[in-house]
Amino acid sequence: MISFIIPSYNDLDNIKRQVSFFNNYSASDLKFEVIFVDDHSTDGTYEYLKSTQILFEFKCHFNEVNSGPGISRNIGMGLATYETLAFIDSDDSLIEAWPFYFSRMLSCDADCRIFPYQLIVKNSENIYKMHPQDEKIFSKWGSTYSSDEYLWNANWVLELANFPWNKLYKKSIIEKFDIKYPDLRMQEDIVFHWMYMIHCKSVKLFSNLPGLYKHNRSENNAGRATEYKGKYRLDLFSALDIVEDKLSEDWLNGYVPVFYEFKCDIINWGKCNISVDLLDEYRKLAVKSLNKLDETKKEILIKYNHQNIIDKIKHLEI
Numbered sequence: 185m186i187s188f189i190i191p192s193y194n195d196l197d198n199i200k201r202q203v204s205f206f207n208n209y210s211a212s213d214l215k216f217e218v219i220f221v222d223d224h225s226t227d228g229t230y231e232y233l234k235s236t237q238i239l240f241e242f243k244c245h246f247n248e249v250n251s252g253p254g255i256s257r258n259i260g261m262g263l264a265t266y267e268t269l270a271f272i273d274s275d276d277s278l279i280e281a282w283p284f285y286f287s288r289m290l291s292c293d294a295d296c297r298i299f300p301y302q303l304i305v306k307n308s309e310n311i312y313k314m315h316p317q318d319e320k321i322f323s324k325w326g327s328t329y330s331s332d333e334y335l336w337n338a339n340w341v342l343e344l345a346n347f348p349w350n351k352l353y354k355k356s357i358i359e360k361f362d363i364k365y366p367d368l369r370m371q372e373d374i375v376f377h378w379m380y381m382i383h384c385k386s387v388k389l390f391s392n393l394p395g396l397y398k399h400n401r402s403e404n405n406a407g408r409a410t411e412y413k414g415k416y417r418l419d420l421f422s423a424l425d426i427v428e429d430k431l432s433e434d435w436l437n438g439y440v441p442v443f444y445e446f447k448c449d450i451i452n453w454g455k456c457n458i459s460v461d462l463l464d465e466y467r468k469l470a471v472k473s474l475n476k477l478d479e480t481k482k483e484i485l486i487k488y489n490h491q492n493i494i495d496k497i498k499h500l501e502i
Contacts, residue, residue, distance in 0.1 A: 185215045185268065186286060186352070189260030191253045192274035193223040196232060199274055203238055210239035214283040214290075217241040219263050221256040224249055241265075254365030254372035257348070261364075267355050271348040277398045285396050289352060294388035296381065297352040298344065302395035313395060315345040322391045341387050342442050346377035350397050357383055369416040371423040374450075378427045382439055413459045420454050421469040428476060441490045444477060448496050455502060470502045 188206075192199055199220065206218055218240060222230040224247045233244040243263050247256060261269060268290060272278070279285075289297045300322060301314055313319060321340055357363070363379045365372045381387075401411070424447055431440045451470050458466050474497050477485075482494055 185266040187264035187266045188218045188270050188272055189257055190272045190274055191221045191256035194225045194227045195274045196227045196229045199229050207239045212283045214287050217265055219260045220244040221260045222246045223256045252369045258364050264355055269353045269355055275400055279396055285393055289390055292388050294386045295354055295384035297388045299350055299390045299393050300395045301350040301397040303399050305401050318345050325389055341381050346373045348373055366426055368419040368422055371420045374423040375426050413457055417458045421473050424473055441493055444493045448500055467502045
């Protein structure tokens with residue numbers, strides 16, 4: 185049993201596509217529900233969901249104010265009936281054989297189940313299997329462990345891309361540790377990813393499955409989060425602060441060094457994905473964020489053989 189959560193904003197055509205898709209699986213042996221969270225759309229999405237023929241179990245919620253994808257996902261999690269949760273972006277899709285593979289994953293208990301996906305560029309023939317970082321980790325661990333083994337190592341789990349849509353989560357863990365998406369318009373996935381993963385006791389990597397989720401990336405489409413370069417990209421630093429403040433409650437834990445490695449990489453990525461007119465502000469926020477690594481923290485990193493992280497920060501060109 186699984187609850188799919190689909191937030192949307194003024195994306196009626198894709199919501200119609202999602203309804204049509206899931207209608208085909210109303211008789212599936214795998215019991216599921218779809219939770220649509222309409223983020224105050226003005227294109228008739230909510231009215232459509234309330235009036236159209238939907239053959240599968242579903243719920244729909246209308247946000248009284250436009251709140252962003254993170255808050256919408258929080259609402260969806262609160263409405264979910266089942267223990268296993270999955271997220272779908274309204275303009276993405278699952279492969280047709282998803283019930284077979286999802287049933288297979290659900291037969292293996294783990295706090296988080298991680299599966300392959302496909303990155304597809306619309307209006308072109310470019311299809312990428314996965315984000316390069318995920319490709320690297322899936323290849324490394326998939327060739328090292330059998331498909332029946334449970335894997336847990338904070339380093340590799342936290343190094344995964346913080347996409348929410350290629351993972352199956354447990355509602356009980358989310359509720360127990362009060363894990364939520366922050367009220368940010370972008371980069372909210374970072375917080376949820378880290379806060380969930382550090383509370384996992386078991387993780388299952390299904391490296392031998394096909395790409396079950398198709399994430400559509402549009403060429404020259406600034407409206408898609410992955411292509412967006414505007415002011416909300418600065419939310420990155422708020423997201424990093426939230427995670428670091430939480431991890432710093434126990435600085436000796438093994439997560440903080442991994443986090444600083446991640447922080448360097450994503451700040452370096454971000455400077456290439458923001459508009460030129462915001463670059464000066466981005467650089468100021470980046471310096472402020474990196475300066476949170478004070479002398480006390482540096483001493484601890486040196487003590488535990490992480491001088492390389494200090495050197496990486498020192499030589500990072502912002």
